[in-house]
Amino acid sequence: MENIYVTIGLEVHCQLLTRAKMFCRCSTDYIGKTPNTLVCPVCMGLPGALPVLNRKALELAIKTALALQCEILPEVVFHRKNYFYPDLPKGYQISQYDFPIGVRGVLEFTLQGVKKRVRIRRVHVEEDAGKLVHEGPDLRGAVSGVDFNRAGIPLVEIVTEPDLHSPEEAKECLVMLRSIVRYLGVSDGNMEEGSLRCDANVSVSLSPEMPGTKVEIKNMNSFRSVFRALSYEVERQTELLRAGKTPVQETRHWDEVRQVTVPSRGKEEAEDYRYFPDPDLLPFCIPPEMLQEIQATIPELPLQKKERFMREYELPEPEAYILAQDRDLAEFFEACVREFPSPRAVCNFILTEVLKNLNSLNIGIRESKVTPSMLAELLKMVERREIGISLAKGIFEEMFRTGMGARDVMLKKGISFLTSERDLEKVVREVIEKNPQSVADYLRGKEKALHFLIGQVMRATKGQASPEVVKNLLLRELSGGE
Amino acid sequence: MNLEEFRNFTIRDYHALFARGELSPSVLLEAFFRRIEEVDPLLHAFLFVNRENALERARRLEKEWKGRDLYPPLWGIPVAVKDNICTLGIPTTCGSKILEGFIPPYNATVIERLERAGAIIIGKTNMDEFAMGSSTENSAFGPTRNPFDLNRVPGGSSGGSAAAVAAFEAPVALGSDTGGSVRQPAAFCGIVGLRPTYGRVSRYGLVSFASSLDQIGPMTRTVEDAITLFEVISGKDERDSTCAPYPPFSREEIPPQEDIRTMKIGLPREYFSEGVDPRMVKVITAVLRELEKEGLELIEVSLPHTNYALEAYYIVAPSEASSNLARYDGVLYGMRKGGDRGLQDMYFQTRSSGFGPEVKRRILLGTYSLSSGYYDAYYLKGMKVRTLVRRDFEEAFATCHLLVTPVSPVFPFFLGERTKSPYEMYLADVFTIPSAMAGVPSIAMNCGYEDGLPVGMQIIAGPFQERVLFALARFVEQMLSLPLPFPEIGPERRT
Structure with missing residues (x-):
């Protein structure tokens, strides 16, 4: 073809x-x-x-x-x-x-x-x-x-x-224009x-030298309909051309229900708008x-911001691009990074968890109850291994819903600080004491026994501890302490 | 009380009587209402008489100002208003069927200013439909007649205001002037009519005909009253972007009488050509001779593009009108016809039956001039001619202070005399159009009578030079001391 x-x-x-x-x-x-x-x-x-x-x-x-x-x-x-x-x-x-x-x-x-x-x-x-x-x-x-x-x-x-x-x-251009x-x-x-x-x-057009016939598409009321209407139109015109026909120069409306473009009624001949300078308004x-x-009020624009994010925070291009598209989100990101200087982690959490929650309510970051400091606090707890990432996601959902801080959510949910490292050590020792057989098995080289022990700790902490942390603690205890 | 006693009054004289308690606004108003009842069935100067509201306002003014004798400039003075100026709660038709029944929900800036100065709106006056015409015969509600001869036209388009003031149905009035619509009827009816510099008076609330030319102006019996009205209505208005950012006019700006005698008057050769009625030239020339005796210097000047001004005007004004009148589509206000067969049908029927022939003619002219492919040859060319016309005046005013010309080349003509040929009708404005195109101020005033008909004289000044305009007009008025009109109006005078 x-x-x-x-x-x-x-x-x-x-x-x-x-x-x-x-x-x-x-x-x-x-x-x-x-x-x-x-x-x-x-x-x-x-x-x-x-x-x-x-x-x-x-x-x-x-x-x-x-x-x-x-x-x-x-x-x-x-x-x-x-x-x-x-x-x-x-x-x-x-x-x-x-x-x-x-x-x-x-x-x-x-x-x-x-x-x-x-x-x-x-x-x-x-x-x-x-x-x-x-x-x-x-x-x-x-x-x-x-x-x-x-x-x-x-x-x-x-x-x-x-x-x-x-x-x-076309769609991406429009997204950037909106941005x-x-x-x-x-x-x-x-x-x-x-x-x-x-x-x-x-x-x-079927040849780069031959210009095609210009068709105007109206009534596209979302980014998705811009994409779909244009895709439909490209396909429609291509089919006509392949059948040896020429598309008519006209204005067509995107029909959102039927997902097709249809010729607009009336206005067949080119309208003459009779432009002339409005005598009620003097030239300015x-x-x-x-x-x-006015120039001084223009802020850093999305592309400049993206490049700075790549440079300053060493973010990969796609992530930096998405962050920079939304000025509020980008500012949220930077505020968060100021308190928790781990840009990759912040960026990943924002682009997954934060966006997921925002999209579910169809709101912008400005309207959410979570502040950059609150997210930084949560991510710090993850970094300190006080909580695992999957627990952090659950806590964030709750923070997003209620506007409470991470620690408050944990208190309210009875997660308490059992899952903090010191508490966890206690649980780990208890599990070791209660399961001498498994300990022995592990020491004899049975890897599976370790998984069983991790499972026991997780059960005792109601799944709220980080398995990674639990594993490390177990290994430390089993290898004979400090 | 006999109204004739007041025929030579200025606003100041009414105020003197008010102050002495010998007259009150409501008594004065009643006297004018009686006069309207008596003569307006024959003249048809009014489209609406604001009887109840005006009387109520007069009584309220009397109550508010009881015991005070220092009045705002128009306190208690009835003012007739041309029916293209929006008046809150009072019908405003523009002499058109398409606006029949339209009651504006707001006041024009000039109406606000009149009322703040204590004026009482006595009624709305007849006019050529949308101010398009020179005889008031284009009113959808029937013509107005000239108080000096009921068989003749009062001029137009502000013919209703002119006739009302001349017949003393109202002491003063407002008109609007696009190409001569204040000055030509003022001349035809023997009164004073001022077209201010474009931008000197706010157009907010004046129903647009040709936005770059429209100006509201006073129509009065004396120059003195024109000055008073102008002081009230002039000055910047934030609601009109084309209104100049200057404070209101003040009579203090007018140079003293003795300065007049050192002035140089230019007589544009093109305005005293063969086309002008010789009887009119005779009267004006006599006045000029007297001015010369008073010490004024007369010089001949030339405005070479005069002949093109009329042609250019009939491109530019209809172009703007075609756009300004697009809003009368039957959707929001005014007349609506048809629509059972869809939108196009409603537009077609509403505009076909709502507009009269002259308005349609100008909408067509303007639509054509603005059409793609014709724009450069017509509208743009028209605007270029307009620049040349403006330059003519600039050059003339480099050699003299003021210009004096006839207002119209013809005397008031008979009803129906010129309706068959639009071009004949357009020629009645040939001397008022150039100054309108240039945006400069001019005043029309009576300077004598010939065969019982008034002869109008036009004085033209440079932009924002109303002060000199008034100076000479007042000088001429005092020099001539003509009796102010109080024509006998009765059916027996209808020949």
Whole structure:
């Protein structure tokens, strides 16, 4: 079978974390609010109402563009994008056109250890639209409502060049982009809640010289659906090509239920948005000191952090990469290492136990009850052989659930310090005294007898001792003490 | 009480009577209501008379200020407001069916300022639909008539405000001017109308027609009252990004009378050309001669791009309008028609039946000018011409302090006279459009009568030079001492 050449470009929208909307003072905290309660004449597009730019939105967009190594254009110009839709109260969206905030940037990420580089075409800022609602207490029959709580929330739009060549790459690129906007604190990047949205352009070609037909995919509401939709689309276009057909240039929707892409209805001809500079907003010149101030607020970004973790803590690349993706997790890791300077152990515990527990509740490390010091304390006990690793996992689960420290969990669970080395010595001696036959067997060279003795100690400690420690203690006692 | 006694009053004169206890806001208001009842069935200057609310407010003001005689600048003064300025709880239709029944949930900035200054909103005045027109014949609710001749138009688009002030249905009014909509009707009705520098008065709450051109301005019987209103409504507003960050205007800024005599007046050659009615030129020239006698120097200047300004205006203004009027889609407010056959059907029916022909014409013009492939040839070219027009004025003001021109090349025309040809109608604004495109302030004022019809004179100043504008306007007003209008209005005058 011949090769296929996949080309993917992403168009990503992130809601910016401003307190007020982009052009009025309404709150942006719209999740779960009663429809049309966070609105005013401006974001409802009432006759006569005028937009006034929220500078914070501009700052966050500039911060994003700077972090993506864009050139920042000196003048911010807002354009009107004209089209009719019921969720668009003014009949136009205030957006940007030929003077976006930033152009020609770069985004880097790694896929299975291989470094990838995607060019960023542009970064611009625009306002969000309202939301059509098809179900609700006031809606009966074939009636739809519009909720304008979301209308006017600032969005940053990031457009990549078509530099991605597989659904895996596209997904990983998006994960990195989310990681960056979260690092910057410009967006919470939550795809499920819609604060991060992604459209993709996909084309498949059978020859590297021949460009394929660009198909736009919309309605992908999670990282998994981005991956699945793109995989489906690549397969669909490949099959068409192999059958000697050409894919149609169109916009398709990802159908999450049926797991297929389907052509979007209507809008067959290219829409003419009739962009023109918004006469209600004067162009904004970015003073150089504003750029410097914003640049100074950009933290160490995921890739830099990963490299530092590899250098400073000697972590392997894959582990460092995963840790660095999540700024909070990375900070948790470093705080923990400061108190328990054994980076590998901390990293391993975080990437297994901590993540497992976080994922089971679908929360971030920030929302968990365990602090870095608490984890350090637990890991210290493991290091001192007071507890075994499997017990430590159980204790951590309890710490995670209750917010109690490791020692408190042990006290409460009656684990007490029986399992501490000195107590353990006592148990070991008792077991030796009670089982002279096995001792004799072992001394005669029967390895199995040792396993029996270890088992006896474990039983006596209700399985809470570390078998490794028990074995060492037994060996020490059996070889005639100190 | 006979309202005619007040025909020469300024706001200061009402305040003097209030202070002496010889008049109260509610009594004054009642007198204007009676006048409205008497003449408005013939004039149709008002779309809404704010009877109950206004009287209640007048009585409240009286109670609050009992025993005090120092009043805020507009205390107790009834103000008529053009119906494209949003008034909380009071219908605002823009003269359009598509906004019939729309009651704004907020006040425009100018309304807030008027009310803070003690004014009473007496009613909302008729206008060409969405301020698109020069005769008020484009109102969806029927035309307004000229108080000087009921067969003639009052001008437009602020024809309702102009007619109301000229017929003394209200002492003062607000209008809005995009390409001449304050000045041309002011001239047609023999009153004073100011178009401020773009950005001098907040547009927040003014229903947008062409955002880069719209300005609210006072329409009054005297220059003095225009100054008072301007002091109240001008100044920066954080809700309008295009509003200049300057404090409100103060009459203290106006240079003293003796300085006027040293001023140089420019007469743009293009504004005294063959197209202008010679009777109008005759009246204005006579005024200019008198100014010369007073010591003012007159020089001829040229604004070479005048002829292109109108063409460029009819690209730029409709382009912005096509976008500004997109919000009238039947979804959120105003009229909704159709929809049984889906969204497109609702849009189509609502906008087809809600907008009148002139509005549709301009939406189409603007949509076309902004379309991809035409943008450079139309909108962009229009904006370039606009820059040239602005430069014309800059160059002219390098040689003189003020420009004096006719307001319109024509006298108030008959109803229906120009409705058949949109272009004929557009020509009525040929002398008011260039200064609007340049963003500079200008004032229209009556400078005499010819065959019983007022002749308007326009004074144009450089940006933010309202102070000089007022200085000359006041000088001319005192020099001419024309009687203020109080036209007899009755069915017998309908010929």
